[in-house]
Structure formats: structure tokens, C-alpha cells
Amino acid sequence: MTRISVTVDGVRQDDDVEPRLLLVHWLRDRLGRVGTPIGCDTSNCGSCTVLLDGRSAKSCTVLAVQADGCDVTTVQGLAEGSTWHPVQQAFHEQHALQCGFCTPGMMLAAVDLLKDNPDPTDDEVRHGLEGNLCRCTGYQNIVRAVRSAASTMRDGGGTTDSGTTSSGTTDSGATTEVSA
Amino acid sequence: MSHIDPEGIAEAVEEADALSEPTSAKQIGQSRLRKEDARLVTGATTWTDNIQMPGLLHMAVLRSPMAHARVRSSTCPGPRRAPASSPCSPAPTSRRTWRRCPALAGDRRHGAPRPLAAGPRRGPPRR
DSSP: OEEEEEEETTEEEEEEEOTTOBHHHIIIIISOOTTSOOSOSSSSSOTTEEEETTEEEETTSSBGGGGTTOEEEOGGGTSBTTEEOHHHHHHHHTTOOSSOSSHHHHHHHHHHHHHHOSSOOHHHHHHHTTTOOOSSSOSHHHHHHHHHHHHHHHTTOOOEEOSSOOSSOOOTTOEEEOOO | OOOOOHHHHHHHHHHTTOOOOOOSOOOTTOOOOOTTHHHHTTTOOOOGGGOOOTTOOEEEEEEOSOSEEEOOOOOOOOTTSSOTTSOOBOOOOSSHHHHHSOSSOTTEEESTTOEEEEEEESSOOOO
16 A cells, blocks of 8 residues: 545545556545546546646546645536636537536546647647547537637636536645545 | 407507517527536536445446356355355346346356356446
């Protein structure tokens, strides 16, 4: 067992894990952060994408011990309370999801993409999200949503109040201990 | 048979101020915003794999790599990880309904989809 300390969605988590444990399994099975789905288990689909110190990473390819000391953001930590991130709002308004299974990974990959490129073209969005697969939408609306979110963020629009509640967001600074 | 006066109805509606002003927003033909997006974009999903409750058990199913074969022997690994109250389940063969259409293959295995054995464990089966 290896002792790790990871900040997940603003909450510091200390836990003893097996070195072979994958980050996504630790998030889901030990922390109960089941908003991050497991799609393929083989790094093909990207649905398990999280932000690791602000950069997108497929959490089925990352060991939990590799995330020691890191700041992990899942889809459940993307919104601020009931206020959605512009990417969440854009996915909703531009109909960028149907079943919603790929959506957490798509949105977090998009957040990382927009950090590097605040004004991507259609081709750049498609290239940036090529590691994420969607079987519902045909990608057209996803590209539209990412560009819409980029426009909102460029205009200084931060998070927008959706009027709906998002579960899973927690007060930052809190510390929890995971029991074995 | 009573007579309905359309003009009278129109006057009544107008007097009651029950008509709203027509809006310029075009609704017909527009996509509707989905209510279910709220949980899907925030990770508050309730798919089967996301169910979490105290004492929740997962079941692993063993399938044969052979499409048609006879099971000569089998061993149960015992309650090393599984709770004692829910042991590894071999195929029951004594009851008629199970013989006719068993969930598990028993001593014979026909066709690819039929499972050979099933066993519970506390956490989800992980490769």
C-alpha cells in the first residue's frame, strides 16, 4: 500500500492504495465520484478524461499513485455550485449530447483545449478532441458547442447560472480521509 | 342543439384579456432544450455502474471459450473475497425448470452466450 494525497474537486483526499490501482477506479470505487464513467478501459474512448493539474488525462491510463500531490478535476467539480461552466452551458444549449456517456470526457478535454487555444477553428476542435469518441451526435454539435463556449469565455463570460443544481461539488479546502 | 356564436366567444375572450401578444420568437421547428442535460453535464448520472449503496454486491459471470463442450469438472474458489452468505453459484440441475432453461450451463455447454458460473464480490469486477 502506498500513501497518496490528492485534491479531488477541491477536496483533499488522503488514502492508502495499491500501486496498481487506476486513478479512475480510485475515483469511482473509493471516493464514490461516479460522475467519471469508464467507457473502454483501454484509453480509446476518452470518456474517463479528467483534469490532472489542469491538463486533460485519461484516468484509465493513470495510476492513482501517479496522481499523488496533484489536483484532479472531474466533471462533478467543473461547475461552481449551481453555476455551470461555460462549456457545460454550451453543451446543453448546442445539443452536444444525447446519451451523455462521453460528455464528461468531452467537456474536460474541451476545457483543456480552450486553455491552449481560446479561439479554435472547427478543424482545431476536431483535432483537439480526436481522443474522445461519441456514438450519438456525429460530433457536429460538439464542435459547435466548444466554439460557442470559446466565444463566451473570450467575451469574459465566466460561469453562467443554469438555474439547476449540480451534485457533487464541494467546498474547497475541506479534507476527508478515506477509510479502508 | 345549442347554437355557438363565434363572434360572441371572440368578444368574451377579448373582454377577459385572455389573449397574449404574439411573440417574435419562433418556437415551431426549433430544438427544445433537454431537461435531462442537467444531470448529464454535471456528472450526476444514475447508470447501473454508478449505483452505490451499503452491502452492494457485484456479480462476475464466467463464460466458456468453447461454443459446444462438456464440462468435466469445476472448482469453486470459495469465499475468499465473496461474502459467506452468497457463495459461488454452480448451475443447479435438480429442478426441472432450470434443466429446461438453465441460467448456467451445468455439465453441458451449448452455444456461445450461456455462462458457466457466476460469483459475487463486494467491489465491481476489475481486470
